[in-house]
Amino acid sequence: MDRPAKRAKFEAAWERVRDELIAHVVSKSMPPDAVEWYRNNLDYNVPGGKLNRGIAVVDTAEILKGAALDDDEYHKAAILGWGVELLQAFFLVSDDIMDSTTTRRGQPSWHHAQGIGMIALNDAIMLESTIYYLLKKHFRDTPYYVDLLELFHDTTFQTEMGQLIDLITAPEDHVDLSKFSLDRYRLIVTFKTAYYSFYLPVALAMLMSGVPTSYTLDGRTIEPYKVARSILLPLGEYFQIQDDFLDFSAPPEVLGKVGTDVINNKCSWCVNTALVLATPSQRAVLDDNYGRKDAAAEARVKEVFEAVGVREQYAKYEADVHRRLVEKIAVIPEGAERGTLKREIFTTFLEKIYQRTM
Template sequence: MADKAASRAKFEGVFAAIREELLQHFAGEGMPVEAVEWYRKNLDYNVPGGKLNRGISVVDTVEILKGSALTEDEYFKAAVLGWCIELLQAFFLVSDDIMDSSITRRSQPCWYRLPEIGMIAINDSFILEAAIYQLLKTHFRSEKFYVDLLELFHETTYQTEMGQLVDLITAPEDHVDLNKFSLDRHRSIVIYKTAYYSFYLPVACALHLLNIPESYTASGVTQKPYEISKSILLPLGEYFQIQDDFLDYSAPSEQLGKIGTDIIDNKCSWVINTALLLCSKPSTPGGAEMRKVLDENYGRKDAQCEARVKKVYETLDITKVYGEYEERVVGELKAKIGGIVETEGGLKREVFESFLGKIYKRSK
């Protein structure tokens, strides 16, 4: 635990440095003092307060792949890329909370809900995204992989926004139609909305930072590290989001750090899709009646409706179904990871074992 705390503290130290760098650039553009202070508050409120798993994973992955301790410069560059991912996360969360009319984030009011902020939060989210490219330009413009990083961040942002669009049009808050829902649609949403930026992006950043090519041959074995990484990390990201969906339903708000709203917000979550599938099976007693309850109560801004939906979930024993799913998918992921052919200067199984270890059986 001490090592984890020390790792986080060191990573946060880099944020302090790049925050001042961003603010100095902002002020250097002639922005008034109150605008600089607004930007400072935006950065401090929205960027460093989460678990930081995405950002720290860049540093961890670089260390694992290099196979030795990082120099001060290597650590700083890896951490800058990590904070670029945390800025991307902040951009998504600030805007997503507005679209979802969310109340809390990370155990505090959502940024847009602060009385002095309101819809200025939309522009604030744009600034958080733009900060990524300012940092990439400052720290990596002279590197041969600079364009690769630009393309990676642009493509990942685009993929995430694709997933967000499919999510929003599949499950608009003001129009409930559970016939649009399916586990296949859910999978498409979460791969694009979550898996690319939360799991593949940190590893791809590390691979670029170490100048690892798209394909190479070592000891007579042809390796495609980016493709191999994607084949493991996208299913891992799907597992993470399904876990998140389950926690939204099952975990107390004080444990989760936010109020679970998937049911009342008409979210196309794994839980409702699994419930719909179970209700459709002839072997499920009372399945048709429970489906009717879901149709009549899901996505309603009413605590009693939410309770009726949760009662169906309990009757279907969604907790047991999730537990069985988790053990199955973790077994499949471990098998994929075990199949990696390790080569000098290439991929290592430990990279993916580290990711899996961070989320397996998590409670928030």
């Protein structure tokens, strides 16, 4: 099935999930205006993105099964996938409030939409709480129900820790590059992005597919969730570094948007790499111009990026991380048994990301 067809099928599953959620709040005697508000919250914030995280749950479940999912299996995987998308929506609505972001996905941020305002805080909490209603309804009788709960709770907390580090390191209204470092950047990226964007979808599919915490294959003891983390967290870091580099280097007509990391004081890989390589005079330019809402200041920062060789550093990094990930994936022993890891899970992710341009 090609990507548009996969997306269409996954979106059709959302309609079923959304209608189920609406029926639930109606059953709780919520008044019609509150039901309509909740419906708008769901439709505005959940299904409009790329849906890569949610669809990854379905894709991973199919790879682990080694065949197409039947209708019941697909519905369960899609519910978990939409759980990831609900978590993403919760993060984005909250993040847009914290960052005073005015637009999201080509439309006003939820708290800037007509008549919403700070009710968006409660709406964000409702988006997160919705996940646990779906898990209780559809998975409470499964042996992995508690594992699902813990995985969502742990991932949410990890992401929130990453957000905290990011916010106190690089507040938009106060630039202090002395707080920046590549070590802190990697910590932010691992907690804020890699866990929920890469590990969570795969781990959910593994739980649903009956992958145990350990098994023996060809005389080796495999701990599949640890193996998955060891690949997916570096993969998530690579994805974010790539995103940061494209924000600096890709023209808007290719990227699909105008890069804003420099003017918004983002603790990005590019500036952290430049800080390591800069001469004292170049560092002074960065200190004086980074995070300013000024096109000329932004241009001066990017001139430093070019001068210190950020493009060359990225090319070296990308080649190295690709080699290391390929090596990690290659040592996963594969068997025909259901419930064991498959290299294809990770090669599929890597192929989608490697040398992307947008």
